[in-house]
Amino acid sequence: MSKPSLARGTRDFGPEQMAKRTFIFDTIRRSFQRYGFLPLETPAFENLSVLMGKYGDEGDQLLFKLLNSGDFSGKLSDEDWKEGYKPLTTKISEKGLRYDLTVPFARYVAMNRGTLAMPFKRYQIQPVWRADRPQKGRYREFYQCDADVVGTDSLLCEAEIVTLLHDILPALGITDFTVKINNRKILSGIAEMIGAHGLEGSLCVAIDKLDKIGKDKVVEELLERGFSSESISQLEPVFNLSIENEPFTELRSWLSDSEIALKGIQELEEVWAMVKVLGLENAKIEFDVTLARGLSYYTGAIFEVKANNVQIGSISGGGRYDNLTGTFGVPGISGVGISLGVDRIYDVMEELDLFKESQINGTKVMISNFDEEAFTFGLSMLPKLRNAGINSEIYPDQVKLKKQLDYADRKNIHFVILIGSEEMQSGLLTLKNMKTGEQQKLNLEEILFKLTNVDI
Amino acid sequence: MSKPSLARGTRDFGPEQMAKRTFIFDTIRRSFQRYGFLPLETPAFENLSVLMGKYGDEGDQLLFKLLNSGDFSGKLSDEDWKEGYKPLTTKISEKGLRYDLTVPFARYVAMNRGTLAMPFKRYQIQPVWRADRPQKGRYREFYQCDADVVGTDSLLCEAEIVTLLHDILPALGITDFTVKINNRKILSGIAEMIGAHGLEGSLCVAIDKLDKIGKDKVVEELLERGFSSESISQLEPVFNLSIENEPFTELRSWLSDSEIALKGIQELEEVWAMVKVLGLENAKIEFDVTLARGLSYYTGAIFEVKANNVQIGSISGGGRYDNLTGTFGVPGISGVGISLGVDRIYDVMEELDLFKESQINGTKVMISNFDEEAFTFGLSMLPKLRNAGINSEIYPDQVKLKKQLDYADRKNIHFVILIGSEEMQSGLLTLKNMKTGEQQKLNLEEILFKLTNVDI
Numbered sequence: 009m010s011k012p013s014l015a016r017g018t019r020d021f022g023p024e025q026m027a028k029r030t031f032i033f034d035t036i037r038r039s040f041q042r043y044g045f046l047p048l049e050t051p052a053f054e055n056l057s058v059l060m061g062k063y064g065d066e067g068d069q070l071l072f073k074l075l076n077s078g079d080f081s082g083k084l085s086d087e088d089w090k091e092g093y094k095p096l097t098t099k100i101s102e103k104g105l106r107y108d109l110t111v112p113f114a115r116y117v118a119m120n121r122g123t124l125a126m127p128f129k130r131y132q133i134q135p136v137w138r139a140d141r142p143q144k145g146r147y148r149e150f151y152q153c154d155a156d157v158v159g160t161d162s163l164l165c166e167a168e169i170v171t172l173l174h175d176i177l178p179a180l181g182i183t184d185f186t187v188k189i190n191n192r193k194i195l196s197g198i199a200e201m202i203g204a205h206g207l208e209g210s211l212c213v214a215i216d217k218l219d220k221i222g223k224d225k226v227v228e229e230l231l232e233r234g235f236s237s238e239s240i241s242q243l244e245p246v247f248n249l250s251i252e253n254e255p256f257t258e259l260r261s262w263l264s265d266s267e268i269a270l271k272g273i274q275e276l277e278e279v280w281a282m283v284k285v286l287g288l289e290n291a292k293i294e295f296d297v298t299l300a301r302g303l304s305y306y307t308g309a310i311f312e313v314k315a316n317n318v319q320i321g322s323i324s325g326g327g328r329y330d331n332l333t334g335t336f337g338v339p340g341i342s343g344v345g346i347s348l349g350v351d352r353i354y355d356v357m358e359e360l361d362l363f364k365e366s367q368i369n370g371t372k373v374m375i376s377n378f379d380e381e382a383f384t385f386g387l388s389m390l391p392k393l394r395n396a397g398i399n400s401e402i403y404p405d406q407v408k409l410k411k412q413l414d415y416a417d418r419k420n421i422h423f424v425i426l427i428g429s430e431e432m433q434s435g436l437l438t439l440k441n442m443k444t445g446e447q448q449k450l451n452l453e454e455i456l457f458k459l460t461n462v463d464i
Numbered sequence: 465m466s467k468p469s470l471a472r473g474t475r476d477f478g479p480e481q482m483a484k485r486t487f488i489f490d491t492i493r494r495s496f497q498r499y500g501f502l503p504l505e506t507p508a509f510e511n512l513s514v515l516m517g518k519y520g521d522e523g524d525q526l527l528f529k530l531l532n533s534g535d536f537s538g539k540l541s542d543e544d545w546k547e548g549y550k551p552l553t554t555k556i557s558e559k560g561l562r563y564d565l566t567v568p569f570a571r572y573v574a575m576n577r578g579t580l581a582m583p584f585k586r587y588q589i590q591p592v593w594r595a596d597r598p599q600k601g602r603y604r605e606f607y608q609c610d611a612d613v614v615g616t617d618s619l620l621c622e623a624e625i626v627t628l629l630h631d632i633l634p635a636l637g638i639t640d641f642t643v644k645i646n647n648r649k650i651l652s653g654i655a656e657m658i659g660a661h662g663l664e665g666s667l668c669v670a671i672d673k674l675d676k677i678g679k680d681k682v683v684e685e686l687l688e689r690g691f692s693s694e695s696i697s698q699l700e701p702v703f704n705l706s707i708e709n710e711p712f713t714e715l716r717s718w719l720s721d722s723e724i725a726l727k728g729i730q731e732l733e734e735v736w737a738m739v740k741v742l743g744l745e746n747a748k749i750e751f752d753v754t755l756a757r758g759l760s761y762y763t764g765a766i767f768e769v770k771a772n773n774v775q776i777g778s779i780s781g782g783g784r785y786d787n788l789t790g791t792f793g794v795p796g797i798s799g800v801g802i803s804l805g806v807d808r809i810y811d812v813m814e815e816l817d818l819f820k821e822s823q824i825n826g827t828k829v830m831i832s833n834f835d836e837e838a839f840t841f842g843l844s845m846l847p848k849l850r851n852a853g854i855n856s857e858i859y860p861d862q863v864k865l866k867k868q869l870d871y872a873d874r875k876n877i878h879f880v881i882l883i884g885s886e887e888m889q890s891g892l893l894t895l896k897n898m899k900t901g902e903q904q905k906l907n908l909e910e911i912l913f914k915l916t917n918v919d920i
Binding site (some may be wrong): 011105119282405 | 506549591
């Protein structure tokens with residue numbers, strides 16, 4: 009008999025955490041729906057042919073793979089065993105767990121492109137799994153909340169990502185946040201400008217650290233990465249003007265020779281303008297030329313959201329990709345997506361104390377259980393409470409009242425109805441408020457009215 | 465470039481299916497909450513030590529197992545490879561996918577028993593995975609919706625399972641159903657009575673087929689299973705009285721010599737009585753002495769729910785178990801649980817045409833996009849619609865109106881706002897009802913009022 013334990017890097021979510029998480033999911037879902045996104049769910053596991061090669065070598069390693077069922081090893085030769093685990097994996101495993109929501113979405117779009125009304129706006133809220141080394145705040149199972157529009161180049165999509173985030177985060181109570189924006193085309197333009205065409209990946213990895221390690225260290229790293237001193241000297245504007253808001257005058261003049269950079273700047277300006285027309289006068293958006301993520305797929309806008317004054321990484325990220333389904337043989341489908349990290353949002357909300365007790369949709373009232381007669385009396389009340397939409401229960405066993413009240417307390421039940429012989433005779437029941445200790449004598453109708461209207 | 469496909473036995477759920485499934489989940493969840501059940505979620509994978517041996521040999525085979533990450537084969541010897549896949553599995557796999565919700569729940573209770581307020585009422589709505597051979601209506605990934613009360617012997621739990629089912633199913637529109645009940649103690653008593661003590665498993669497998677194959681074939685099967693003719697002859701009452709409702713006069717007189725059977729009958733009667741006090745005068749419950757499921761764990765009541773007049777197996781099942789966490793070293797925790805099968809409920813609702821269009825929480829109104837000026841005008845309207853809680857979007861591209869209306873049609877959007885130069889001048893916009901074709905000239909306030917109050 010083994011002592012039971014959780015698999016490493018996984019968590020149970022008990023009632024209290026579930027209530028808080030459900031509040032986050034519901035809020036995000038409601039915003040997604042108001043924006044016309046429709047729900048999609050894909051299976052927990054996919055054929056490895058769908059997943060492999062989509063997340064880089066590291067991602068391939070971090071995919072959880074399912075052992076083929078039945079006699080997976082019967083047909084393997086001695087040689088197969090000795091080839092090492094990588095080739096062996098392909099022989100004994102054909103399926104893997106969902107690693108993100110984007111690749112399954114791309115697979116879905118590729119398979120259903122004939123029947124989908126384009127542009128297709130979908131949201132997806134599901135767990136993903138990664139065989140990462142577990143550590144504080146990093147789990148092997150975690151939820152992603154994604155919204156994507158595919159099948160249109162319109163910059164409206166980018167603008168709506170910005171307003172959507174301004175819809176979701178304040179609804180969660182997170183009001184102090186920054187939506188950072190960059191554009192891959194500007195990064196490409198800079199690389200071009202300094203004579204390092206195509207090296208924006210390497211460039212960005214270094215520049216991205218400006219905040220943390222300072223200019224001198226960044227320069228050092230760029231030298232190590234093979235950038236020439238001359239190239240680096242041309243980056244001076246990046247160091248001085250990493251954050252500039254619209255109009256992008258300095259940026260435009262610096263990058264005036266790069267067609268692609270100017271295109272990127274123009275896109276940013278259009279997004280800024282649309283965000284204003286969409287009613288966000290004081291949008292919490294910030295252009296950040298050092299923002300670089302997803303460079304292997306983003307081709308236009310790049311987003312990242314930070315909660316200010318909380319020591320936690322980004323709570324959301326996204327961008328424009330021009331070739332979502334190319335890898336599945338369906339070229340030319342452009343889209344914009346955003347992904348919200350529920351675990352980090354949860355941590356931010358905990359740190360800022362943003363959860364309200366009333367978000368726990370638990371039992372509102374418990375009927376006590378003194379003796380057989382009172383129990384029967386209580387039983388007959390129960391359907392009336394529930395039909396009125398009041399979450400309610402009766403204590404199942406005839407044990408000491410103290411134990412029953414203790415149960416109500418621990419389950420955070422706000423009211424207890426006490427029924428004794430006096431109460432049954434008079435029809436006036438005792439309603440005890442577990443938070444204040446206050447007791448009132450009320451008849452059933454009065455209790456129903458009170459419990460339906462009280463806001464706890 | 466491979467043509468993308470779904471893993472065998474799995475499904476995508478697109479917007480329309482998601483809307484219907486969400487309606488089912490929400491309805492069930494709401495009922496669970498009204499009864500005081502609290503939510504729990506457990507990880508998709510568990511250590512195999514938690515899962516193995518809990519579902520019988522067949523279950524062990526049907527568990528999806530995760531290949532250990534990293535170099536899983538490096539330390540294995542030539543002998544290990546030759547032992548066959550079963551012993552090999554334990555060396556290269558330590559985790560498996562959730563096979564049901566009961567074992568993870570038992571693990572959770574065992575691990576948290578010190579802090580849980582007992583009795584503990586939890587519900588859990590999550591997918592499970594089984595490496596079954598896929599066939600019509602049987603999938604490798606499917607959802608279960610479970611509610612369990614543990615930590616009390618009170619028959620209230622059984623009675624509340626009955627009323628809960630009468631709460632959930634009509635709320636889904638399923639009004640013609642039968643909750644079949646039996647009691648394991650009665651089955652034990654019958655086996656004892658006919659001199660086949662402990663053989664109720666074997667007995668029940670045969671008797672369970674009475675409906676399908678008739679009495680003669682059942683007798684034949686019992687003979688094959690080693691029951692004596694004398695034993696079988698004593699089963700006559702079962703064949704004649706398979707269904708009898710309270711009071712259980714005949715049953716009681718037949719089984720009057722079996723203490724355990726009488727206990728079972730008494731329990732049934734108490735449940736029947738409580739159900740009545742709980743307000744269900746015409747409960748759709750039926751005692752069925754041939755009902756036998758989960759004999760390896762149920763110790764008291766056994767439930768099964770059928771939708772009548774639909775050719776589909778049971779849509780729900782459950783029962784009382786006396787030793788939920790014994791396998792994890794925590795004895796003495798009794799409980800009652802019920803599990804609802806969402807896929808079958810979905811099929812029943814489709815067959816009976818019970819889904820309403822309004823359950824799809826899609827886009828309610830789309831703003832058309834004629835030209836730059838109208839687009840900007842439309843953009844400025846969008847936040848007003850969304851702030852009023854109306855799911856809305858603007859068509860992102862300036863393409864032919866026909867294409868835009870076609871999109872609205874395919875996405876089942878009920879209203880389109882047409883904005884041309886005339887509309888912008890007058891402030892009277894054209895609201896087109898996509899279902900009736902009707903067009904109205906309204907100002908924005910009138911549109912907001914109409915769309916907020918219309919029930920589609």
